Amino acid sequence: MKIAIFGLGYVGSTAAGCIASQGHCVIGIDVNPVKVEAINAGRAPVHEPGLDDLISAARKDGRIAAVTELSDELAECDIAIVCVGTPSGVDGAHDMNHVAEVTRTIARHIDPTRHHPLTLVYRSTMRPGSCEKFILPIIEASLGDATGKAVELVYNPEFLREASAIDDYFNPPKIVIGTLQGARSANMAALYDEIDAPIFHVGMREAEITKFVDNSWHAVKVAFANEIGRICQNLDLSARQVHEIFKSDSKLNISATYTRPGGAFGGSCLPKDVRALQYIAADTGSATHLVDALLRSNEAHKHHQFQQATEGLERGAKVLMVGLSFKLETDDLRESPAVDMARKLLEAGYELEIYDPWVEPGNLVGQNLGYTYAWLPAIDGLLVDKARAESRVHDRVIATNRLVDDIAIDASRLVDMSVIP
Known part of the structure; x- marks a missing residue:
């Protein structure tokens, strides 16, 4: 599959290296040119044991690249994974500005006449109900009635610990996949096909509260x-x-x-x-x-x-x-x-x-x-x-x-x- 990853911090760059090592083609998108330059030079933009090797090998094989601005990359993508930060706001709630910004960008670049829906996956920690009440309306504002056919919305929390993130990716304690109806996602099943872990197919809100x-x-x-x-x-x-x-x-x-x-x-x-x-x-x-x-x-x-x-x-x-x-x-x-x-x-x-x-x-x-x-x-x-x-x-x-x-x-x-x- 071809997979876009938005946000190349600890979670995003680890996911990029691990997914590319499984044979998928990965395009990373981040507004920070330093992170993008690191990926394109075959280096990890963050320090994580073993990640340099994964990204270097994937770059040599032409399976990973990164850009600072999105153009037509989503047209050929099966999955887009959002890994941007949700830091604490002044009131303690998660600051959703980065999520909102990247969602608007993605929505503008989705072709409403796609033959197969783009599986749009969020991994950033967010309040239960955010996907339905915050993210989905942003997408619908751009795609209108075509949203249901053009986008499959998924919430997939990550359980990566820094300094052991690669092992955690391939050997997770569990995999949680939340969808609007709690139904199975074929693209997500294919993404995790080689990973042996209990998989929970649940509603969006149940998946969102898991990290909390x-x-x-x-x-x-x-x-x-x-x-x-x-x-x-x-x-x-x-x-x-x-x-x-x-x-x-x-x-x-x-x-x-x-x-x-x-x-x-x-x-x-x-x-x-x-x-x-x-x-x-x-x-x-x-x-x-x-x-x-x-x-x-x-x-x-x-x-x-x-x-x-x-x-x-x-x-x-x-x-x-x-x-x-x-x-x-x-x-x-x-x-x-x-x-x-x-x-x-x-x-x-x-x-x-x-x-x-x-x-x-x-x-x-x-x-x-x-x-x-x-x-x-x-x-x-x-x-x-x-x-x-x-x-x-x-x-x-x-x-x-x-x-x-x-x-x-x-x-x-x-x-x-x-x-x-």
């Missing part, structure tokens, strides 16, 4: 684990041993994923989706006291870890922070707890240096770039290479993830924020 349910549950687990960890730490108990006992019960306690006391949650999904669910709950008059407490608990944990990291440390001390992104093997800094830690350290008057081999300011693009410079404008002067991190004597080394295992530092000065002991 999943991400809020993950946030609940992280917040709960960290609160238990803080209690254990204050009682001088081993949170590590308590967690070992807890996760051994797979019958009642489900799994160990996200339940280890350690760092606060962050990244591009959990915080914004929790905020959006809070907005939806308030808008619909639902009482969600547990969900409402998640972000406050997470912020409390960030402050707790800052206090633990700086205990006994005098103002002006030299501090090395190891790890800036929100998890290993990614350069995504959006809502990273480590960015908050760095900001707090600077505001408290410490002399800060940061080592993270995957973060290069010149490679930051899009929302990642905007968030980083809004919250940590001095990042260019803070990052150091591995040699300087290892050679300079620091009064305190703060490890925000397991990256500390890869460098030689004085362990006596180390405070590990990735796990509560």
Whole structure:
């Protein structure tokens, strides 16, 4: 099949590389010329392990290309997948401006006399009802009565974790395909034909709420684990041993994923989706006291870890922070707890240096770039290479993830924020 992908961020570029590796022809569309140039040069526009290889191979075989503006590419496409961002708005709801803009662009370029409908797939997280009440009217405004024959509207949430996104694409826990009538989509079945996972063919709204349910549950687990960890730490108990006992019960306690006391949650999904669910709950008059407490608990944990990291440390001390992104093997800094830690350290008057081999300011693009410079404008002067991190004597080394295992530092000065002991 020929597939168009709108938005070449973490989700879109990963989907592009994975789909092209399956033998499909992919055309990527993104307004950012840096991302487009990367794809056309055979490189991934974001850092994701293994993605460079997939895109390079697909580019050499002529199965992937990218453009900044749409022309007649949709005429030959079977599927168009929308992966643009839905960041948090000022009220906590998802900002749908990018979705609206790309939908209008797509609608203008769909031929109403197509012989086969274009399967138009949305993967961006959005409020239940958005496809029917927000997206469909935009399409109908351009295509009118031809909409039903020219477009098959689908909502297909993604379950990709950064740094393991390729494996998650080919080995997902589930596949959810939402359509207006809950009917099976032939093109989507063909797209996932080689992937072994449970498939749920459901209505559009049931599919749309899936990511909210999943991400809020993950946030609940992280917040709960960290609160238990803080209690254990204050009682001088081993949170590590308590967690070992807890996760051994797979019958009642489900799994160990996200339940280890350690760092606060962050990244591009959990915080914004929790905020959006809070907005939806308030808008619909639902009482969600547990969900409402998640972000406050997470912020409390960030402050707790800052206090633990700086205990006994005098103002002006030299501090090395190891790890800036929100998890290993990614350069995504959006809502990273480590960015908050760095900001707090600077505001408290410490002399800060940061080592993270995957973060290069010149490679930051899009929302990642905007968030980083809004919250940590001095990042260019803070990052150091591995040699300087290892050679300079620091009064305190703060490890925000397991990256500390890869460098030689004085362990006596180390405070590990990735796990509560």
